[in-house]
Amino acid sequence: DSGVTQTPKHLITATGQRVTLRCSPRSGDLSVYWYQQSLDQGLQFLIQYYNGEERAKGNILERFSAQQFPDLHSELNLSSLELGDSALYFCASSVGLAGFEQFFGPGTRLTVL
Amino acid sequence: AQKITQTQPGMFVQEKEAVTLDCTYDTSDPSYGLFWYKQPSSGEMIFLIYQGSYDQQNATEGRYSLNFQKARKSANLVISASQLGDSAMYFCAMRDTNFNKFYFGSGTKLNVKP
Secondary structure, eight states, X not given: OOSOEEEOSEEEEOTTOOEEEEEEOOTTXXXXXXXXXXXXXXXXXXXXXXXXXXXXXXXXXXXXXXXXXXXXXXXXXXXXXXXXXXXXXXXXXXXXXXXXXXXXXXOEEEEEO | OOSEEOOOSEEEEETXXXXXXXXXXXXXXXXXXXXXXXXXXXXXXXXXXXXXXXXXXXXXXTTEEEEEETTTTEEEEEEOSOXXXXXXXXXXXXXXXXXOOEEEOOOEEEEEEO
């Protein structure tokens, strides 16, 4: 158990819908990262927050947004969902900004029908 | 341009033998970090080892070592004394300067045979 929690574990929804994925980092970790893992795209870095502020941005679509709250938990919002958004979404956390050692959550499996 | 290349989609190794998983990277930044992660069939991602571009010595963590050859832009993972529990997908990753984006390779599936 990495200490990072993600909810829900599984999510099934329809195209055009909006969903929110939630992540609670390990106690004491200030950085939260979001990743998308799909069969065709592999593992893609989406975004990083550090102590409430966005610090790095990867291949995150405009339909996706994220935020980190004062209690350091983070949410990833996915809207206007398409079939291709079906993937495993990981959240990870680390103590510092550099992310030398990240602890991953178990992931949320999103299926868009 | 592909930043991280893992050329071995799958590999087999005999239990108790050493195995090297290849990784090459592409960057013009002088400062970067290289990582290896393990993903067992259960799906979780497990951090294994980190190497900074300015580190003089190769990183080691228990049975894992990173063979860092800066001029060749390679960061191969060496697993010594393979165990059945090492069977998993292994991903090489890089973070570029200023702690910007992360880039992941396509992974290598390692199977350890008894």
